Amino acid sequence: ALIAILPGDGIGPEVTREARRVLEQVGDFDFEEASVGGAAYRETGHPLPDATLALAKRSDAVLFGAIGDPEFESLERSLRPEAALLGIRKELGLFANLRPAKLFAGLEEASSLRPEIARSIDVMIVRELTGDVYFGEKGQGTTDAGLREGHDLMRYDEAEVARIARVGFETAKRRKGLLCSVDKANVLETSQLWRDVVIEISAEYPDVSLSHMYVDNAAMQLVRDPGQFDVIVTGNLFGDILSDQASMCAGSIGMLPSASLAGEGGLGMYEPIHGSAPDIAGQGKANPCAAILSAAMLLRYSLGMTDAADRIEAAVAKAIADGARTADLGGTLSTGAMADAVLGALA
Amino acid sequence: ALIAILPGDGIGPEVTREARRVLEQVGDFDFEEASVGGAAYRETGHPLPDATLALAKRSDAVLFGAIGDPEFESLERSLRPEAALLGIRKELGLFANLRPAKLFAGLEEASSLRPEIARSIDVMIVRELTGDVYFGEKGQGTTDAGLREGHDLMRYDEAEVARIARVGFETAKRRKGLLCSVDKANVLETSQLWRDVVIEISAEYPDVSLSHMYVDNAAMQLVRDPGQFDVIVTGNLFGDILSDQASMCAGSIGMLPSASLAGEGGLGMYEPIHGSAPDIAGQGKANPCAAILSAAMLLRYSLGMTDAADRIEAAVAKAIADGARTADLGGTLSTGAMADAVLGALA
Ligand SMILES: CC(C)[C@H](C(=O)O)[C@@H](O)C(=O)O
Ligand SMILES: CC(C)[C@H](C(=O)O)[C@@H](O)C(=O)O
Numbered sequence: 001a002l003i004a005i006l007p008g009d010g011i012g013p014e015v016t017r018e019a020r021r022v023l024e025q026v027g028d029f030d031f032e033e034a035s036v037g038g039a040a041y042r043e044t045g046h047p048l049p050d051a052t053l054a055l056a057k058r059s060d061a062v063l064f065g066a067i068g069d070p071e072f073e074s075l076e077r078s079l080r081p082e083a084a085l086l087g088i089r090k091e092l093g094l095f096a097n098l099r100p101a102k103l104f105a106g107l108e109e110a111s112s113l114r115p116e117i118a119r120s121i122d123v124m125i126v127r128e129l130t131g132d133v134y135f136g137e138k139g140q141g142t143t144d145a146g147l148r149e150g151h152d153l154m155r156y157d158e159a160e161v162a163r164i165a166r167v168g169f170e171t172a173k174r175r176k177g178l179l180c181s182v183d184k185a186n187v188l189e190t191s192q193l194w195r196d197v198v199i200e201i202s203a204e205y206p207d208v209s210l211s212h213m214y215v216d217n218a219a220m221q222l223v224r225d226p227g228q229f230d231v232i233v234t235g236n237l238f239g240d241i242l243s244d245q246a247s248m249c250a251g252s253i254g255m256l257p258s259a260s261l262a263g264e265g266g267l268g269m270y271e272p273i274h275g276s277a278p279d280i281a282g283q284g285k286a287n288p289c290a291a292i293l294s295a296a297m298l299l300r301y302s303l304g305m306t307d308a309a310d311r312i313e314a315a316v317a318k319a320i321a322d323g324a325r326t327a328d329l330g331g332t333l334s335t336g337a338m339a340d341a342v343l344g345a346l347a
Numbered sequence: 348a349l350i351a352i353l354p355g356d357g358i359g360p361e362v363t364r365e366a367r368r369v370l371e372q373v374g375d376f377d378f379e380e381a382s383v384g385g386a387a388y389r390e391t392g393h394p395l396p397d398a399t400l401a402l403a404k405r406s407d408a409v410l411f412g413a414i415g416d417p418e419f420e421s422l423e424r425s426l427r428p429e430a431a432l433l434g435i436r437k438e439l440g441l442f443a444n445l446r447p448a449k450l451f452a453g454l455e456e457a458s459s460l461r462p463e464i465a466r467s468i469d470v471m472i473v474r475e476l477t478g479d480v481y482f483g484e485k486g487q488g489t490t491d492a493g494l495r496e497g498h499d500l501m502r503y504d505e506a507e508v509a510r511i512a513r514v515g516f517e518t519a520k521r522r523k524g525l526l527c528s529v530d531k532a533n534v535l536e537t538s539q540l541w542r543d544v545v546i547e548i549s550a551e552y553p554d555v556s557l558s559h560m561y562v563d564n565a566a567m568q569l570v571r572d573p574g575q576f577d578v579i580v581t582g583n584l585f586g587d588i589l590s591d592q593a594s595m596c597a598g599s600i601g602m603l604p605s606a607s608l609a610g611e612g613g614l615g616m617y618e619p620i621h622g623s624a625p626d627i628a629g630q631g632k633a634n635p636c637a638a639i640l641s642a643a644m645l646l647r648y649s650l651g652m653t654d655a656a657d658r659i660e661a662a663v664a665k666a667i668a669d670g671a672r673t674a675d676l677g678g679t680l681s682t683g684a685m686a687d688a689v690l691g692a693l694a
Pocket of ligand 2: 432433
């Protein structure tokens with residue numbers, strides 16, 4: 001199988017390097033690397049060069065590092081690092097973003113939540129990834145009164161909602177059977193359509209218990225009692241906010257992976273939840289676990305290698321339980337040494 | 348001064364009744380009550396009757412309870428309880444929503460956060476309240492392919508951003524001098540305009556230190572290290588989410604008030620952050636403190652009665668410190684008994 005590695009900016013190259021070492025230990029893969037984000041802009045003048053997109057498309061799975069660099073924040077939007085990420089998601093049709101949030105045993109201290117509450121978190125956030133206000137018509141203009149204005153259209157159609165709802169129900173079916181759909185139907189028509197369609201699809205899943213929650217309440221409940229959630233399905237914008245919040249409730253953002261899928265099986269993109277962290281880039285301080293766990297998701301969802309995925313996840317858990325800690329977890333291990341600990345546990 | 352009381356639905360009547368008792372103890376006011384929300388719909392067929400809106404407009408300040416009732420969720424949008432709240436905000440031009448989040452000493456146990464982190468919270472969220480995707484063109488329709496779709500336009504113009512930014516800077520000036528503007532400028536044009544205008548206005552406030560944060564990161568930071576924030580200024584939708592999250596970090600949603608203002612001084616509307624809580628309505632279990640503290644904000648912002656406001660806030664703090672607790676705080680006091688405790692501390 002061909003795995004495309006897009007290291008990107010900041011700590012992206014450091015963490016994907018370690019994830020690759022772990023992949024090499026569990027299987028025989030072809031790897032090809034290509035640049036993306038600010039790094040690609042520096043080399044080619046574009047954050048998502050054609051060659052990078054072509055590589056992603058012909059690969060069996062993409063391992064993505066991170067993008068973003070304050071240096072490029074004032075470029076026009078289409079040339080910023082973020083445009084590469086949004087572009088790949090859209091071009092590859094990766095409409096389903098799976099973001100698990102779970103506390104690793106031994107990391108109770110890393111969460112701001114009381115240990116007993118932090119330990120109760122085990123939620124999978126299913127975020128729609130190619131629609132919503134992210135991809136609606138957007139721009140800046142002038143009002144009749146001559147004022148500058150900015151606008152972005154929030155929008156979903158029923159087919160977009162139905163397919164992500166099915167991913168939510170399927171995910172819940174394989175877990176505890178509880179699906180919570182998050183929207184703002186008391187204010188937004190987009191959300192009203194969302195809620196109506198989710199209810200329609202629920203008829204196909206009599207064994208999953210469906211509930212609905214407004215997004216403001218969900219943000220509250222994720223702090224108050226995160227253990228109540230099994231699977232959350234929500235739109236692109238609300239999913240962006242809630243998944244970051246949930247991952248922080250679960251302790252370190254340095255521990256959590258994500259998968260972006262075009263449906264069941266097949267090509268997917270896998271990346272840590274954390275960003276490019278320019279402040280610590282190149283210093284060997286980054287925690288490679290999120291990237292390593294992203295590689296495990298890659299094996300599970302795109303390559304069907306469930307056993308290898310299980311083994312990697314167990315190895316990360318063991319390394320943590322044995323006390324391996326990077327700086328974000330209050331320890332002193334370097335990026336490479338942390339990966340060594342995982343590789344050791346894997347052996 | 349004329350204070351309009353709009354009790355609304357669920358626990359709204361119970362908590363505003365107690366807030367009125369507290370107001371009566373500190374001054375000589377005229378009170379007029381009118382129905383709003385589901386209660387008004389039941390009586391008149393409309394959630395915001397003309398007489399209610401007229402009363403609000405001719406009053407010096409409005410004390411609002413809560414609205415919302417699952418019974419009315421399937422009505423057309425303009426007849427739902429929420430329409431009343433959005434309607435008053437818009438009709439009265441209440442563009443600035445101030446939501447303080449702070450832990451009351453003695454309530455450490457009520458927060459899901461570790462006590463030392465919960466204790467560090469002291470943030471004022473300044474939320475824009477009459478624009479954004481809440482009030483943009485919205486509707487449902489059919490796509491070219493014949494699919495149902497729903498849409499809502501997110502939008503701000505520079506005047507809307509400038510005036511709420513000024514409220515943010517003024518608020519920060521009176522506090523620790525730190526303003527964090529929250530947006531999603533890496534994806535949204537509305538946010539890009541927001542950020543540009545906030546930066547322009549910052550020139551008027553050289554003594555306030557301005558920072559910017561993406562909303563997903565802000566949701567994370569409010570869990571990780573909420574003590575870093577002094578004042579947050581943000582749009583209507585992000586403010587809705589973050590203020591509920593922040594209030595839960597600070598312990599009980601039953602303790603936190605809000606003010607909705609049309610500018611500095613003058614007519615404003617004051618309401619608890621909590622909702623109508625239909626599950627406990629009419630049982631005398633609701634915590635009246637959020638409504639009582641909303642009355643204190645009313646005295647402070649609309650009537651210029653700073654001393655009386657200070658005294659009420661101190662009385663609530665004292666009642667809590669002395670151990671008064673409603674059910675949401677793990678105690679057994681009824682709504683009325685909790686208010687008695689505050690009145691006792693005030694005397
Ligand atoms: C970098 C940004 C465009 C992106 C998003 O908002 O989707 C990021 O926050 C994420 O969640 O992957
Ligand atoms: C009830 C709802 C329309 C309202 C809002 O979203 O503004 C509420 O959540 C609030 O924050 O006051």
